[in-house]
Amino acid sequence: MFELFQYADEEYFKMINESVPKYSIEITLETHDEKIRRDNGKFSCTNQKVIDSLNFALKHNCAKIDLFFMVGIPGQTYTSAVENIDFCETIHLACNKDPRIFYFVAPLAPFLDPASPAFEHPEVHGLKKYCHTLEDHRKAITQPSWKHMLSYETKDMTRNDIVNSTYEAAERLNDLKLEYNLINKEDYYDIREKIEKSKEYIKRIDHVLSLPADEQAFELAKIQEEIEELNKYSICGKNELKWEVQKNYPNFFSLALVGIEQLYEDYVNKIRHFLSPKRRQQFQLDTEYQKIK
Template structure:
């Protein structure tokens, strides 16, 4: 009934992934989404919800998910049929540098006069380069663009100037670039729900389409949810685009903005009405300080939480903390990105910069108070890490298994720092200090890099301790050794061990085959040879370093009871109707505004004529 004000489009990492032969390798093996990176940034839902609460009409379309789900999904046909006042495309992490810009091209092909706005951390970092693409009209910078986005949409509706909209980079009609000050940096997050699951469920009613807002390909089979506890970070890890230094440079954020314990618990209670899958609490909530931590744990205990909660740890925990955590929730698990078992590397890099003994005491305390699972992540390609340093992480995993009596709650993973160094992080800004040689620096270089035939060539760096070849080889060798260790200690079954072993060795062989193809001088022959191995590449792109179930937590039921779901759905159905009537009021107000503007213009014209 109402014209859409904004359609958010989430692009795949590489737009032509269904046609091109690109071995993405293990760049996404330890995250829920595939190498297509179909999981859209959680901030899209909070922006969409904020716009709808105001009265705007908004839709999210996860193009990447739809393209994965349906090989015949026609992106151009879908986009050509849309007719919003504005398109919004996310460029949060750099792996979307190719797909996002290609989608913007398609938008302008069918809607040359409809504005296109970009947002996200990478868009913010590269805003002055991004705005110079002919398919981009606006870039909203920063980590909290709900309010600037509302101002921009209203300005577009009314044909008003955008000079005073904070955080906005834009082009004048004659093509000159203007950069408004980045001043909208809220110091708390209680004005939004991140993600806004309420918006996602309501949109299913509104557009009669379940798949447009599904976050990743296998979510319906394993519907884990997540809550973001903060924007910004107190930690300053050298290779992290979400570090303190990166947020300062990209978002003008001096300190993190937190969600209050009350609003977080309210969202957890809402989520458990929808389902019984684990809820992932993103970022270490303890960053906000002892008082915040105590209040959150107190409210969790009072709320009688049913779901398992999965917490990230950015620094150690002790008996006191885990005792309170166990008392507050029925089930909990942990995720710890250790990156390296070597203390000297962790100190230099700023990640979990404590002695191994302190880390091991954290593990012991967590197990003592009933932690169900601890995922521990190691990385290859980090600063000051040699080939031997990278693969010897498996020896440390053995030490941990021996120390903790081969406890099956210990889950180990190894993955490369890939495909790119995050813009804004300390290592990206000071590569020589952290031992990096960068192959790509500009947005366009990263965009072109994503189209290379294997993840070795997509890598944007090598270090003073390892070449690209050594980073690739260390990743596969460490993964093979870790797989052997898991079988030896009965952490995985024989069949899974054999599957992973086969996938890793096949992936390594394909990398070498692509290396041989890349030596060919004839481009046509090179393309033909790459096309011949396309099926094999597609198979290893589905994941090679670990089993899918290793990254999940056991659940007995995916969704809540019929009665619980029915109550939530009815509530949201009436909420959508309330927003519908709110939208009518908003449209009437805008119609009145437009009418008054036309009358004022007509009056001014008469006066000018009289003069």
């Protein structure tokens, strides 16, 4: 598997094809917006050049192309994030509807990479950073919703915008795949259901977090089993990600589950601590007594 970060001409793919028995390509294009790509230094070429690269790869026997678009990158607006799916259709048609191209959309989540330029100088990149220290990140990962885990916002998109545009783009991409027979109906309806449920859980978790602290643990426990079942799936087809690329694109439901488990455990410990004051006091007295002896 070869990963591309810039335009590649036909000779490049010809050499690959002659050098290996079989190959695939992974491209994190991030966005259809040429200006944003130039600013980020990734595929700083025209969209036509992107399409040319894809067609060259397909012409020279590339077995599979994974093409990723991101939500929440600097300079991107809600509308621009959703319009990535329009560019997916443009690419699909320009590449003769070749089924070897697989399209994905995912948020830049949950954290900015520590020590990266965006992390060190967020204001330069149009970002607002919420997590500064290791402890900030530890606390963030305990949040029960990936929206609340996000360590940043951009000057153009709030956390809500990033979450909502991610799901809207995912819905549109799912529709696109069905329209062009890139996904079967069973997977289509399965993904659509997962997206709808995940949107519902975002709202429910927001409500839970607005409750008094002593009520939150009970409410989180009520939905934990539901999310655990949902966690088995993602918003892309179960057979689409053949390569080991999932590690870079976190499963939203998995993030929610991790946060709920840790947050729930914190509340259980707090409640247990609150309900057992005598036992706690006795332990402290025993300890002091041991020191005196």
